[in-house]
Amino acid sequence: MPRPSQHKTPYFDALRDYVDSGTHSFHTPGHKQGVGMHKRLRDFIGDNVLSIDLTQIRGLDDLNQPEGPILEAMRLAALAYGADYSYFLVNGSTAGNQAMLMTALRPDDAVLLPRNSHKSATSALIMSATRPIYMAPEVDHDLHVDHAVTPETVERSLDEHPEAKAVFVTSPTYYGATADLKAIEQIVHGRGKLLLVDEAWGPHLHFHPELPPSATSVGADACVNSTHKLLAGMSQASMLHTVGPRIDQGRLRSTLRIFQSTSPQLVLLASLDVCRMQMATEGRALLTGALALARDVRRRLNEIPGVYCMGPDQIGKPGVAGYDETRIVITVKDLGYTGYEAERILRLRYNVQVELADLFNVVALVTLGDTKESIDALVNAVQELAREDRPIDIYSPTGVLEKRLKRGSYKIPPIPELVVTPREAFLRDYVEVPFKKSAGRVCAEVVTPYPPGIPILCPGERITQETIEYLRLELKAGVHIQGPVDKKLGMIRVLP
Ligand SMILES: Cc1ncc(COP(=O)(O)O)c(C=O)c1O
Structure with missing residues (x-):
């Protein structure tokens, strides 16, 4: 059978056909294609977007049970990504990780996963009543950056925990390192386990030979992609792909129904459909352009005294089997700033907003949406930042932090002991105690x-003094803490 054309956009077309049909709509959403919406928002976002903000009526298919143009669009995505099945997600890779883990695991199953897994994996552990066995990712202490897990770590962990049913791996990491997925696939499948990949940061990998190999290309059983993170999907639009026979598709579909709304945002689905078409038909050329811009930025940033921008030079270091060159990690510690300070200055003084800040670094993304002008703005801002006298009075973090930064003794604490499963700890009664006195x-x-988004403490783990000190330091340095009810960590919930 001839392969269907990747130029087609069946779902976007179905939405447009509905708009063109002029049908009188007596269905949700209540704004009725914009008519009922206040001018303030309507004028700004425009009638075209509102006209396809529809619900799943006749002809527009049902994301939770697709049979028409959504199914066709997902089949085209599977072909474009080299998958057997692809699923569109409207709640990001968060829903994808949750569905992937819950499909693969039964209550009480053990799963190997890196400690630097995204919190959506932690929430999946809570919901699936499974037992995590954490693998230590490689850590570059100089740059204060976590990389991927190595095949050796996966192999050793499987030797120690042969009962594990699946191995969950994050690749690429937030900082652009990719795991040796081919070697990991051989180890994991060699032992009859499932390989699940959180490829939220790699929706583009499949479309360019100079990028590290994608999870589907190495035969991972399932992977998630945040299409919205680095491609032209709209926020929350993601995909889940599966390869091979090991994932039970029926169970996966039922699980996805738990995590997806019954009123998905159809504009997001249209963006996935069109984004797949774009990548399948011109992705290589677009990514060639993005890579050229990223390489130029990296070279220019590395010429600025006191600034380091990691890149393919890291390949071969532990946990860096490959590197996504479109990720621009700018290490600012030798300028005397924390990443948090640099992020603030770049935004407030130079009108440049980066994706992420941590203690030593800021991370900028170069994508197919960048231009020569946009990357010039980034490089110029970092040049100015490097030229400034360090504004100690305004931005200086605490003396403690400075001393630690200078000593280089700012280390992520070891993984705490797991006393009860995440689910048990999360669902049981709790008491609140002062965080600084919560050791033990x-x-x-x-x-x-x-x-x-790397958990330092998970439900069920014993709090240590080292963890307390680390988190208090992160707070002093201005980091936002998510998860605890008291975000400032004055108090923490513990088991009675
Ligand atoms: C590694 C990783 N996995 C999953 C997610 C969740 O993705 P989404 O924001 O698409 O729900 C993120 C978000 O930052 C992430 O960094």
């Missing part, structure tokens, strides 16, 4: 500095 207690919350 069993945590009932997730505590995640965000970004990058």
Whole structure:
């Protein structure tokens, strides 16, 4: 059978056909294609968007049970990504990770996953009543950056925990490193386990030979892509792909129905459909352009005294089997700033907003939406930042932090002991105690500095003094903590 043309956009076309039909709409949403919406928003976002903000009526298919143009669009996506099945997601890779893990695991199953897994994986552990066995990702202490897990770590962990049913891996990381997925696939499948990949940061990998290999291309059983993060999907629009026979598609579909709204935003689905068409038909050329811009930025940033921008030079270091060159990690610690300070200055003084700040770095994304002008703005802003006298009075973090930064003794604490499963700890009664006096207690919350979203404490884990000190330092340095009810961590919920 001839392959269908990747130039087609069946779902976007179905939405447009409905608009063109002039049908009198007596269905949700209540704004009725914009007519009932206040001018203030309507004029700004425009009637075209509102005209396809529809519900799943006749002809527009049902995301939770697709049989028409959504199914056709998802089949085209599977072909474009080299998958057997692709699913459109309207609640980001968050829903994808949750559905992937819940499909693969039964209650009490053990799963191997890196400690730097996104919190959506932690929430999946809570919902699936499974037992996490954390693998330590490689850490570059100089740059204060976590990389991927190595095949050796996966192999050793499987030797120690042969009962594990699946291996969950994050690749690329927030900082652009990719795992050696081919070697990991051989180890994992060699032992009859499932390989699940959080490829939220890699929706573009499949479309360019100079980018690291995609999870579908190495035969991972399932992977998620945040199409909205680095491609032209709209926010929340993501995909889940599966390859091979090991994932039960029926169970996956039922699980997705748990996590997806019964009123999905159809504009997001249209953006996935058109984005797939764009990548399948011109992705390589677009990414060639983005890579050229990213390489130029990296070279120019590395010429600025005191600034380091990691890149393919990292390949071969532990946990860096490959590197996504479109990720621009700018290490500012030798300028005397924390990443948080740099982020603030770049935004407030130079009108440049980066994606992420951490203690030592800021991360900027170069995508197919960038131009020579936009990257000039980034490079110029960092040049100015490097030229400034360090504004100690306004921006200086605490003396403690400075001393630690200078000593280089700012280390992510070791993974705490798991006392009860995340689900048990999350659902049980709790008491609130002062965080600084909570050493020895069993945590009932997730505590995640965000970004990058790596939990430092998970429900069920024993709180240590080291963890307390680390998190208090992150707070002093201005990081946002997500997860705990008290975001400032004055108090924390622990098991009684
Ligand atoms: C590694 C990783 N996985 C999953 C997610 C969740 O993706 P989404 O924002 O599309 O729900 C993120 C979000 O930042 C992430 O960094």
